[in-house]
Amino acid sequence: MNNHFEPYVRNKRDLKVPYISCQDYTNLEQASKLIPALKQINQSDRHLADANNAYTYILRSNNDDDIHKSIKYGIWTSSKENNEKLNAKYLEAQQEGIPVYLFFSVVRSGQFVGVAKLTSGYKEESFQYWWEIKKWKGHFNVQWLYVKDVPNKHFEHLRNSDNIEVTRSRDGVFLSWETGKQMMKIFEEFSDKKSILNDFTVIDEREQALRQYKYQMQQQRNQQQYYSYYPYQYYDYQQYQQYPQHYQQQQQQYQNDYWQQPQK
Numbered sequence: 001m002n003n004h005f006e007p008y009v010r011n012k013r014d015l016k017v018p019y020i021s022c023q024d025y026t027n028l029e030q031a032s033k034l035i036p037a038l039k040q041i042n043q044s045d046r047h048l049a050d051a052n053n054a055y056t057y058i059l060r061s062n063n064d065d066d067i068h069k070s071i072k073y074g075i076w077t078s079s080k081e082n083n084e085k086l087n088a089k090y091l092e093a094q095q096e097g098i099p100v101y102l103f104f105s106v107v108r109s110g111q112f113v114g115v116a117k118l119t120s121g122y123k124e125e126s127f128q129y130w131w132e133i134k135k136w137k138g139h140f141n142v143q144w145l146y147v148k149d150v151p152n153k154h155f156e157h158l159r160n161s162d163n164i165e166v167t168r169s170r171d172g173v174f175l176s177w178e179t180g181k182q183m184m185k186i187f188e189e190f191s192d193k194k195s196i197l198n199d200f201t202v203i204d205e206r207e208q209a210l211r212q213y214k215y216q217m218q219q220q221r222n223q224q225q226y227y228s229y230y231p232y233q234y235y236d237y238q239q240y241q242q243y244p245q246h247y248q249q250q251q252q253q254y255q256n257d258y259w260q261q262p263q264k
Contacts, residue, residue, distance in 0.1 A: 015125035015139055017073050019211055025200040026193075037074040041147050048101070048145070049185040055089050055100045056180030058160065060171040062107050065131045067114070067196055068203040071147060075127055075139045076102070076116070082172035083138060087122035089174075090140075102142065103166075103175075103183055111151045113196050115187050116142040129210055146187045147195045154186050 022034045032039040048054075059078065061067050070076045077083060086100070093100045100118040105111065120141035130136045152167040160166050160173045166183065175183070 013124055013126060015075070015123075015127045017075075017127060017129070019208065020072065021201075021204045021208075023201065025197040028197075035072055037072060037144065041071075041144055043145075044188075046145065046188065049181045049188060051099070051177075051181075053096075053098050054177050054180060055093050055098065056103065056175040056177060056183070057086065057089075057100070058103050058105065058166060058169040058171070058173045058175060060105050060107055060169070063131050064106055064196055064199065065203055065206060067104060067106060068200060069127070069129060069207065070104075070116070070142060071114070071144050071196070072200075073127070074119075074141055074143060076142045077127070077130070077136045077139045078172060080137070083122050083140075085172060085174075086118065086140065090118050090121050093118075101145075101180060101184065103180070105167075105169075111149050112155065112183075112187075113149060114144055114147040115184065116144045119143050128214060129207060131210075147197055148187060148190055148192065149194045149196065150187060150190050150192075154190070155183060158182055 020035055022031045025031050025038070028038055028041055059076070059082075078086070090100055102116045102118060103112055104114050104116065106113055118140055122138055122140060124138050126137050127139055155166050158166045158179050160169045160175050160179065162169075162173060166175070166179065
């Protein structure tokens with residue numbers, strides 16, 4: 001397990017999640033020893049499609065990185081509208097004693113990447129390492145059940161509650177259980193082993209870089225009390241990722257200039 005940088009916690013509403021990783025995510029038996037959230041993935045004896053009823057939604061991510069973190073840490077969040085919708089449906093499902101399943105797709109990927117079960121209502125604490133940090137607030141707990149790359153062609157005959165093909169669904173669209181059941185059946189029977197897990201070690205590197213960036217931002221905030229003139233700038237993360245050495249040299253120069261000033 002790696003934990004090179006302390007979790008970035010800006011205030012009490014930030015969700016503190018230590019960094020975890022492993023060398024081979026495709027070996028789920030070994031990976032789950034370090035990352036417990038992986039234990040429940042791709043079990044062959046579930047038969048979830050045989051349930052009499054369940055609530056189901058389609059959720060779409062703008063990138064693989066947020067799916068990666070959701071799988072590793074068992075969390076998810078969406079727009080304010082979708083969060084309110086999911087929270088209300090979760091509470092309703094709890095009263096009825098039925099599950100809420102989420103089918104995930106990445107925009108423009110041409111496939112669905114997995115299925116998760118919603119395991120909590122909405123919580124106020126925000127995770128600070130989504131790819132677009134300021135866009136997402138709060139979180140839900142989720143348990144990932146299937147992580148498989150299933151091409152859209154396997155779902156093209158199915159339609160959502162808007163009578164549109166499920167492969168063209170908007171983020172947060174509700175599905176009838178009749179449609180959700182068929183999608184679940186496809187995931188259960190799909191045998192191709194290709195999945196986003198194959199890319200996890202590469203995405204881990206990006207997550208580590210993002211955590212390093214956040215950590216250094218916090219360090220700079222702490223230094224402000226010593227460098228009162230400090231021209232602090234909030235660098236875009238993508239800029240930091242492209243030019244980390246230049247960025248660090250520039251910040252060091254600020255500190256050197258400070259100590260060269262005449263002391264009163």
